[in-house]
Amino acid sequence: MIIEILQQMLNGLAIGSVYTVIALGLTVVFGILGIAHFAHGSVAMSGGYLTYLFGERLAIGFFPAMALAMLVGAVIGLLIERLAYRPVRDAPHINAFIIALGLTMMVEGINLLTFGADQVVIQTPYRGVFNVGGVAVAELRLLVILTACTLIGVVALLISRTKTGKSIRAVAQNRPAAVLMGVNVNRVSAIVFSVSSALGAAAGALVGALLAIAPGVGEGLAVKGFAVLILGGLGSIPGAIVGGLVLGVSESLAAGFISSAYKDVIAFMVMIVVLLFRPEGLLGKR
Amino acid sequence: MNKLARSIAAAGAALACLGAAAADKELLIGVNDSLTGPGAVYGLPQANSVQMAADEINAAGGIKAGGDVYKLRVIANDDKANPTEATNSVRKLIDRDGVKYLLGFCCSGPTSAVASFIERENALMLVGNAAERAITAKGIPNLFRTRPPADFTGAAAGTFVGKRGAKNVAVIGSLDVGFYTQYLEAFEREFAKAGGKIVAKETFGLKDRDMTPQLTKVRALNPDALLVLGYVEPSAFVYRQATELGMKIPRYGFTSGSEEQFLRVATSEQMEGVWDLRPTELTVEALADNAKTYVANYTKRFGTPPSPSSPYAYDQVYVLKQAVERAGSAEDPKKVTAEVRKVTVPKEAVMKYLPVGGTMFDVNGQAYTSNGAFQWQRGKWVYVSDLPSDPALYSEFLRGLRK
Numbered sequence: 001m002i003i004e005i006l007q008q009m010l011n012g013l014a015i016g017s018v019y020t021v022i023a024l025g026l027t028v029v030f031g032i033l034g035i036a037h038f039a040h041g042s043v044a045m046s047g048g049y050l051t052y053l054f055g056e057r058l059a060i061g062f063f064p065a066m067a068l069a070m071l072v073g074a075v076i077g078l079l080i081e082r083l084a085y086r087p088v089r090d091a092p093h094i095n096a097f098i099i100a101l102g103l104t105m106m107v108e109g110i111n112l113l114t115f116g117a118d119q120v121v122i123q124t125p126y127r128g129v130f131n132v133g134g135v136a137v138a139e140l141r142l143l144v145i146l147t148a149c150t151l152i153g154v155v156a157l158l159i160s161r162t163k164t165g166k167s168i169r170a171v172a173q174n175r176p177a178a179v180l181m182g183v184n185v186n187r188v189s190a191i192v193f194s195v196s197s198a199l200g201a202a203a204g205a206l207v208g209a210l211l212a213i214a215p216g217v218g219e220g221l222a223v224k225g226f227a228v229l230i231l232g233g234l235g236s237i238p239g240a241i242v243g244g245l246v247l248g249v250s251e252s253l254a255a256g257f258i259s260s261a262y263k264d265v266i267a268f269m270v271m272i273v274v275l276l277f278r279p280e281g282l283l284g285k286r
Numbered sequence: 287m288n289k290l291a292r293s294i295a296a297a298g299a300a301l302a303c304l305g306a307a308a309a310d311k312e313l314l315i316g317v318n319d320s321l322t323g324p325g326a327v328y329g330l331p332q333a334n335s336v337q338m339a340a341d342e343i344n345a346a347g348g349i350k351a352g353g354d355v356y357k358l359r360v361i362a363n364d365d366k367a368n369p370t371e372a373t374n375s376v377r378k379l380i381d382r383d384g385v386k387y388l389l390g391f392c393c394s395g396p397t398s399a400v401a402s403f404i405e406r407e408n409a410l411m412l413v414g415n416a417a418e419r420a421i422t423a424k425g426i427p428n429l430f431r432t433r434p435p436a437d438f439t440g441a442a443a444g445t446f447v448g449k450r451g452a453k454n455v456a457v458i459g460s461l462d463v464g465f466y467t468q469y470l471e472a473f474e475r476e477f478a479k480a481g482g483k484i485v486a487k488e489t490f491g492l493k494d495r496d497m498t499p500q501l502t503k504v505r506a507l508n509p510d511a512l513l514v515l516g517y518v519e520p521s522a523f524v525y526r527q528a529t530e531l532g533m534k535i536p537r538y539g540f541t542s543g544s545e546e547q548f549l550r551v552a553t554s555e556q557m558e559g560v561w562d563l564r565p566t567e568l569t570v571e572a573l574a575d576n577a578k579t580y581v582a583n584y585t586k587r588f589g590t591p592p593s594p595s596s597p598y599a600y601d602q603v604y605v606l607k608q609a610v611e612r613a614g615s616a617e618d619p620k621k622v623t624a625e626v627r628k629v630t631v632p633k634e635a636v637m638k639y640l641p642v643g644g645t646m647f648d649v650n651g652q653a654y655t656s657n658g659a660f661q662w663q664r665g666k667w668v669y670v671s672d673l674p675s676d677p678a679l680y681s682e683f684l685r686g687l688r689k
Contacts, residue, residue, distance in 0.1 A: 004506045007531070011498040117322035119519055121551045129532055138530035211495035212519070212551070215322075255499030261462070261489050263499070 003134040008256040009249050014141040016248020017148035018206050022221050023228035023240040024155060025199035031235025032172040032192050034093070035085060038100040040200050041222025042107035043080075045215075047073045047201025048208035049115040052122045062124045063147075066205040070198040077197025081190050089189070104219070112215050122208035144206050151202055152241055155195065159237065164191060172235070231271045233284020242282050246270065313349065313356040313616045315340060315603070316385030318363050318375050318400065319414075320393050324492045325367030327518045327547050328392035328415045331596035333362045334588050335580075336389050339603035339634075342583075349607050352614035358603070361385065365396045367492075372396030373403075380409055386619040387412075389602045392595070394418035394465050404429055410619045410626065412605060414598035415542070417465040422652040423687040428623045430651040432598040432605070432637065434565055436465035438680045439540065440472030442657045442673035443563035447473075447538055448480020452511040455538075456486040456504040458497065458524055459515030466515040469540055473513070485509050490520055497524050501531050511536040518543030522551035529556045540564055542595045545666050554665040562667060566638050566658040567594040569669045580636045594667075597636035604632035605646065627651075640677045648681040650688075 022044060029037045047069045054065035084103055088095040128139035159165040170178035171188045179185055207213055207221065228247050232239025247267055254266035274282060317336050320329030340358035343349060349356040361383055365372035372395075379385040388404075388411045391397040397416035404411045405426045413421055413431040422431050447455065455477065459466050474484050485507050488500035501524065504512065512535055514524045521541045525548075528537060538561045548557055568577060580600065584592040605626060610616045612625040631639045631646045637655045642648040654677035660667045 001506075004502060007502045007505075008499055011496075011502060015496060118326065119550075123553075127553060127555070129530055131532060136530065136532040141530070211523070216493075252499045256503045259489075260494075260497075260500050261491075 004256070005253075006135045008252045010135060010137065010141070011256075012249030012252030013245060014144050014210065014248070015251065016245040017145045018203055018210065018244075019224050019228050019247050020241050020244025021148050021151055021199055021203040021206065022225040023232065023244050024152060024237065025196040025203070026222075026225045026229050027232075027235055027237060027240040028155070028159075028168075028192055028199075029196045030229065031237075032168055033085075033089075033189055035096050036100055036226070037196065038222055039080070039103035039107050040196065040225060041218035041220070042104050042111060043073060043076060043197050043218075044200040044204035044207070044221055045111050045213050045218035046076065046107060046204065047197075048122065048204030048213035049111060049120060050201065051205035052120050052208055052213075053115075055122060062122065062126075062205075062209060066147075066202060069201045069205055073201025074194040074198040076201075077193035077195070078190055080197065081193035085193075086186070086189065104222070108215065108218060111218070117215055119212045119214040120208060121212045122205065124209050140209060144210055147202070147206060151199060155199065156237060158195070164188075168192060227268065227271055231274055231281055233281030236281065236283045239281050239283035246274075246282070311354050311356050311616075313358050313387070313610065314383065314385050315358055315360045315606070316363065316376070316379035316383060316388050317360055317390040317599075318365055318372060318379065318388060318396070319390035319599075320367040320396070321362065321364035323366040323368070324517055324519065325393040325396075327543065328593060328595055329365075329367070329390065331584075331593040332390050332392050332414050332599035335584065335592060335596045335600035336360055336603055337362070338584060338587060339600045343603065343607060349610050349616070351610045351616060354615065356610065356616050362390070365393075367393045367396060369395050369399035373399050376400045376404075380407055386410065387606055387616075387622075389606070390414055390599055391416050392599075394421065394463065397421055398464075401426060401429055408619055410606075410623045412602040412626075414602060415595040417469075419465065419468050419684070419687075422650045423684055425650055425685075425688050427651075428619070430605070430626055430647050430653070432601050432639075432653050433595070434652070434654045434657075434677075434680075435684070436469040436540070437472035438654065438675065438677070439563065439565055439657045439673070440469035441476045442675050443469070443538070443540065444473035444476030444478075444482075445480065446563060446659055446673050447511065447513070448477050448482050450536070452536065453482055454485045454507075454509045455482060455511045455513050456488070456507060456509035457484055457513045457515065458486075458488040458490065458500050458504060459513070460492055460517065460520070461487060461489040461515070463492075466540070469515060470513075490516065490524075492517060492520065494520055495523050496527075498527050498531060501528055501533065505531055505533055509535060511538060514539040514541070516541065518547045519551060522548045522557075525560055526552035526556045537561065538563055542567060542593070544591060544593045546591060547593065548662075549665075554662075557662040558664070560662040562660040562662075563673060564594075564657065564660070566656045566669075566672070568592060568597050568636065569594070569658060569660070569667075574638075576634060576636050601632065601635045601637055604634045605629055608632050640675070642677050642681045648677075648684075650681065650684045652681065652684060654680070 050069035051065045126139040130137045167183045228243040232243025250270045251267040255263040319333045363375040391413040392415040394416040411429045417436040419435040608629045609622045609625040613621040640654045657673035657675045659670045
């Protein structure tokens with residue numbers, strides 16, 4: 001029984017770490033710029049498709065292909081910020097909201113036209129399985145968790161230890177004051193979107209390797225990402241990390257011990273229960 | 287003389303026009319299938335094979351019926367494996383395009399939706415890969431199916447697994463899909479006769495790709511074997527994730543996927559030893575030369591080998607051809623439908639059909655093929671043996687279900 005619980009938790013951690021990377025991208029955009037970027041899931045899918053494409057065409061291996069996809073993702077993020085969100089930054093929030101919905105359909109449509117409707121699974125050479133005290137640890141799942149940890153660490157360092165990070169935090173805390181202090185808000189906004197979309201591309205690559213990417217998957221991921229955002233606390237980076245892992249593990253435990261048919265229901269029930277007692281989320285600020 | 291020459295020329299021109307008119311007669315085929323989405327692994331190859339068969343017939347001069355020659359034209363619509371989309375698609379084919387002959391139909395949900403109203407239409411519906419028993423259990427007069435129902439195969443599979451010595455089998459599959467539960471019921475019944483028991487029934491959705499929670503649960507029960515019932519892609523994930531969880535028990539399935547389809551998800555090493563217990567379908571070792579020609583032509587034309595179930599749709603076109611030839615015309619679908627009941631297995635058919643009472647389709651409009659046990663060995667499905675099947679007995683059972 002204990003081995004089964006440990007195995008289910010490990011299964012959940014792998015999925016949860018992907019949710020975390022998705023939510024991290026959403027949380028930096030929401031926490032710093034206040035935009036609910038619904039198209040993030042579709043951008044993540046573009047990243048997955050690009051990783052597949054680079055891996056197949058350039059034969060450069062999974063991680064270099066993912067890095068390349070993240071670069072392209074960053075450029076996509078820049079374009080989205082510059083062309084879609086910046087023009088409505090000072091307009092009522094509903095404008096950005098509608099643009100976010102429109103962007104989701106656009107990116108999804110572009111993915112469909114460019115990459116087709118077929119499901120894509122990114123093949124990797126990481127097929128080993130280790131047995132640790134009866135718990136099977138698949139090499140690929142371990143690498144997904146480690147990659148997510150690395151990305152989380154890099155983003156945390158970027159925000160907490162660099163000058164750019166300081167500007168980002170300043171804009172997040174008080175945009176008018178940051179402007180008065182000479183922070184270039186346009187630059188910060190562009191950087192935030194680049195980082196967010198690069199993280200999205202990485203999440204898409206991880207989903208493609210672990211499971212599969214296909215039309216419609218991005219929307220589901222965005223929903224999970226927002227659920228994590230709410231569960232962890234809006235705009236909180238530690239909240240996104242904890243929220244992602246809690247969602248992944250509770251899904252896995254629910255599927256394993258209650259019923260797989262209700263795994264989404266149960267995961268969202270966990271979210272509702274948490275919000276009943278902590279409306280600000282697990283690590284959000286009151 | 288000049289006048290005579292002009293008369294001859296005019297008569298010649300008139301004859302040429304008549305000839306052209308005869309050659310211009312068109313038989314419109316509407317294909318409704320899952321060209322995108324989760325059913326596309328079955329639907330797209332079916333739609334391709336209908337087009338291929340139609341082109342072959344056209345290249346050979348078309349269908350000669352009565353004094354007419356019909357050239358085939360195919361319109362393919364995508365139902366995305368969705369019943370509502372299928373209803374809309376077929377309505378468009380019938381109402382807007384004037385289609386009287388509907389082919390394709392790979393997936394049970396959308397096919398059942400269309401079957402629910404097709405009896406009221408002046409059209410003939412030929413169903414391919416959709417395996418839900420109810421599709422032919424109602425005896426709809428203008429509906430025929432080339433694939434046998436799932437439980438026809440499930441019973442044979444239960445006997446086979448029992449004979450191989452398994453006692454406790456865990457099942458994981460799309461158990462909210464009717465034809466998989468029918469396969470499982472028949473499997474369980476025959477498996478119990480051999481002293482076997484189903485120790486777990488775990489479900490996954492059509493779009494689920496992470497089945498590790500269910501597999502972890504199953505692993506804790508120490509079953510002798512795993513039975514996987516689902517579409518190719520989720521099933522391939524089950525096989526892959528079972529190895530990632532260190533499960534080394536025999537894995538049986540009911541998927542009908544090709545090597546290429548499985549290898550998009552799992553590696554050959556992860557698939558090694560997996561059994562597929564399904565209709566014999568496109569198995570070159572078990573079938574006649576038609577199968578080899580079909581595989582070669584399809585691969586050449588579409589750049590990828592056909593899926594094992596795709597000939598169900600290919601054979602539909604030759605059933606239609608024979609029925610139109612017998613009816614002497616394609617103008618009245620009712621006459622053609624009456625002739626479909628009498629068709630014998632066309633000589634061009636790829637699948638190995640087991641006729642009941644000498645005709646291809648039984649009184650329920652159902653055709654039967656042999657069932658086979660296939661095993662993944664070093665990168666490909668290998669036909670190991672036939673599974674014991676009795677189409678006449680099953681036909682009576684199916685007839686008995688009619689209310």
